[in-house]
Each structure stands twice: as structure tokens, then as C-alpha cells.
Amino acid sequence: MKTNIWTQLxxxxxxxxxxxxxxxxxxxxxxxxxxxxxxxxxxxxHLKAEENIMAQLFWGLLPLERATAWFxxxxxxxxxxxxxxxxxxxxxxxxxxxxxxxTREIAESxxxxxxxxxxxxxxxxxxxxxxxxxxxxxxxxxxxxxTGIPVVEDAVIRLHFQQSQTQLDRWERLKNVEQQFKAANxxxxxxxxxxxxxxxxxxxATIIACGxxxxxxxxxxxxxxxxxFTHS
Numbered sequence: 001m002k003t004n005i006w007t008q009l010x011x012x013x014x015x016x017x018x019x020x021x022x023x024x025x026x027x028x029x030x031x032x033x034x035x036x037x038x039x040x041x042x043x044x045x046h047l048k049a050e051e052n053i054m055a056q057l058f059w060g061l062l063p064l065e066r067a068t069a070w071f072x073x074x075x076x077x078x079x080x081x082x083x084x085x086x087x088x089x090x091x092x093x094x095x096x097x098x099x100x101x102x103t104r105e106i107a108e109s110x111x112x113x114x115x116x117x118x119x120x121x122x123x124x125x126x127x128x129x130x131x132x133x134x135x136x137x138x139x140x141x142x143x144x145x146x147t148g149i150p151v152v153e154d155a156v157i158r159l160h161f162q163q164s165q166t167q168l169d170r171w172e173r174l175k176n177v178e179q180q181f182k183a184a185n186x187x188x189x190x191x192x193x194x195x196x197x198x199x200x201x202x203x204x205a206t207i208i209a210c211g212x213x214x215x216x217x218x219x220x221x222x223x224x225x226x227x228x229f230t231h232s
Contacts, residue, residue, distance in 0.1 A: 019085050019094060020078040031097050032082075041072040041079065043229055046106040054229050057204035062211045063221040065193060068111060070102040073200050073228030083199055083228060092133045095199075098227055099142020107146065115223060116192040118143055118151045121210050122158040122181070139227060140197045149195070154185045156213050181213035191219035200228040 016025045018033040020040075025033055032040070045052040049066035058064045071079050086094045103112070120136035128134050140151045159180050194214065196207050201224070211222050 019082050019091075030101075031094055032101075036078060039078075040070075042105075043069050043072055045069060045229070046109045046111045049109070049111055049223075053231070054201055054204075054224070057201070058208060058211075058222075058224065061204075061208050063215075065114075065221055065223045066111065067201075067224040068106060069201055069226045069229035070098075070105070071228055073230050079228065086135050086138070086199065087131070090132065092135070092138045095135050095138025096142040096145070099139040099197075100146050101142075102139075102225075102227060103143045103146040111223070111225075112147050112149065112195075114193050115147075115149055115195045117189060118149050118195045118197055119155055119189075119210075119214070120151065120153065121196060121198040121206060122153070122156060124158045124180075136198050139199065143195075143197065143225070152188065152194075155183065155189055155217075156186065156210060157182050157184050158210075179209075181210045183213045183216040186214050186217040186220075189214060189217040189220050192217070193221050193223065195223050195225055198224075198226045200230060201226045202230040 018025055018036055019031050020036040023033050045054050045068035049068050054069055055067040073079055085091045118140045120140040123134045144151050207224055214220055
């Protein structure tokens with residue numbers, strides 16, 4: 001992050017905390033301090049994006065090209081603070097910044113090569129109205145800023161959300177989100193390589209359900225990218 005006298009003055013008047021540890025950020029740090037950045041439990045799945053434990057969640061269920069997540073996610077850890085602040089503390093800018101930082105780290109692996117469009121996993125209308133934004137869209141916009149790949153938000157819609165996924169196992173999650181997505185303008189993605197973006201992958205159920213709806217577009221194929229991955 002570029003710094004100038006105004007940035008330094010603002011930091012002096014209103015110090016910015018690291019979203020992971022809460023320590024005061026230096027003027028050249030953005031959302032995460034250097035110490036926490038160094039300690040971020042990176043998955044490095046992008047180095048073997050076609051076959052890793054995250055990609056395996058989608059094998060046989062989606063026409064998958066590759067999949068990766070930036071870091072391992074676990075509740076009540078410093079990394080979970082990133083997701084909680086993004087989703088529940090009205091800080092959409094965290095999603096954009098994290099999307100950019102993640103993209104800069106994995107781009108050299110060729111992960112984004114050949115991708116035609118980015119589709120953020122949509123929220124149900126009521127939930128997005130309550131939150132004020134879709135956290136996955138914010139992450140997607142950060143990816144777009146670094147890659148220039150267009151973000152497509154009108155290809156699929158999410159219907160009502162039945163219940164929280166938190167306490168459900170994989171098959172219960174798949175059942176919970178079954179029929180929860182509906183293709184809207186999916187034809188624009190015909191024969192396209194689409195990057196599905198979400199905040200965290202746990203069982204992959206939500207992403208699978210969304211991708212299944214989008215398969216109305218002939219020849220569509222997918223890659224998957226999320227900030228966090230829950231390692232069971």
C-alpha cells in the first residue's frame with residue numbers, strides 16, 4: 001500500500017488495527033500486519049491446483065479444472081477474524097483487499113490462465129439486504145482488480161436460505177443447499193471457463209450446488225477459489 005503524509009496523519013489520529021491480531025498497523029500495512037502475514041497458514045494448493053484435497057471435493061460433481069484456497073480456516077483463530085470481520089462487521093473493503101493480496105500471491109503459478117469470467121457465490125436476497133453486500137462479490141472484485149477478469153453477477157441467483165450449515169456434515173450440507181440456486185443468465189457463460197469464488201470452503205456443498213445450476217450453460221467448466229479452507 002502506497003503511503004503519503006495524509007495516510008500517516010490519518011493513522012496517527014485513528015490507528016488501524018490488524019484484522020488478525022488487533023495490533024496497530026504501520027502506514028505501509030493494509031488490514032494484516034507483517035507478522036500475521038508471515039504466520040498466515042497458507043495452503044499452497046495453487047502449486048498443485050488440479051489435484052489437492054480441496055479439488056477432490058468437486059471431483060465427479062463438477063467439470064473442474066483446478067481449485068485452491070489461500071489459507072487454512074478454523075473457528076476461533078486469528079485467521080477466522082478475517083472472515084468474521086468481512087461477513088459480520090460491515091467491512092466489505094476487507095474482501096477486496098484480501099482478494100487482491102491472495103491473487104498477487106498465486107498468480108505466478110498460472111492459476112488464472114484461461115479463466116474467462118468470475119462468478120461470486122450469491123447470497124439470498126434477504127441475507128444480502130441485511131448485510132448490505134455479498135462478501136464473495138467483494139473478494140471477486142479484488143481478484144478482478146489484479147487480473148482484469150470480468151465479474152459476472154447476473155448468471156445465477158440464490159433462492160431462500162433454509163438453515164445454517166455450521167453444524168451439518170457434508171451430505172447434510174449438500175441436501176441443505178440442493179435446489180437453492182437457479183440459473184438466470186447462464187447462457188452468457190456457454191463454453192466458458194468460470195472461476196467460482198466464495199469466502200470459505202468446508203465441504204464444497206454450496207459451490208457444488210451453485211455450479212450445478214450454472215451447468216445449464218453448455219460447455220461450461222469451473223475452477224474454484226476461496227480465501228479459507230476448513231481442513232477436517
